[in-house]
Amino acid sequence: MSGSTDAHVHDLDDLRGRVRAERGGSVDDSIPQLAQADPDLCGLALALADGTVRTSAQADVAVSVQSAVKPFLFALALLDTGGDALDRIGIEPTGEAFDAIKLETGTGRPPNPMVNAGALLTASLVEGDDVEGRTERIVAGLSAFAARDLEVDEDVAHSEHLLGDRNHALAHLMRAEGTMHVGADDAVAVYARACAVLVDARSLAVMGATLACAGRNPVSGEQVVPPRVARDVVSVMATCGVYDGSGRWMRSVGVPAKSSVSGGIVLSAPGVLGAAVISPPLDAQGTSVRGRIACEELSADLGLHVFAAKP
């Protein structure tokens, strides 16, 4: 991959200006707080392997992390279970929506950690005696990935818990299959709070960079997870991170990523950088429309596509 990131990163505000002209997509309305998102919001950030962070305007505007939390929940679950989480969850893409009411055939395990069934389980596998304990551990872990103290938006968490009917259904289904070890409502409560952690593009880029840098946060210097965990997580981001749009994403952007319904996208380009775009209008697969365009441009500009050999 390219080592030429320095030559281009000053263009983030130019890139933001270009993608802001895009008017496609619509803001998620699954909870009132997301329905009220500013459709014009657009923040971009890059966090390089040397710890340099570059940002555009609005890179400090926070939204709830939503599904962009899933790679980090998987990482924390792998860490806290000593890798046993890999026996309890599949790693195959589903080709289905993020909240499909479907488990792995034959095992009743969640299909992968990037869909809701999987994240309900990974959030429950993080160490802690109860909802409070697991939430505290998750917020501390996410903060280590971001190199700053993050917090839960309690209103968002409340709405997610109350209105997440499909998540309640998935948790009960896993209970029935014997693959969810905690109470269904507790599983949804922890997952809802994890989705409600506030992040801006800067924080999300640093989180992506930590996975890209073998689990070592390039800003704080902290080894947040072992290299093997980071490798496993980024591998699954590559195959499952954009739900039923993962194949198209890998062809057009070619960088492991995770999308979210709040309009955030986190990228991890192994050994090079982490990046994030936050812009709420979404396409049919729940991917930020401006985020996709920005990521395609960043990938092309910085030579990040993992399968594009230099001619």
Ligand code: GLU
């Ligand atoms: N909190 C959302 C849900 O569970 C996350 C979905 C997403 O961001 O893709 O429905």
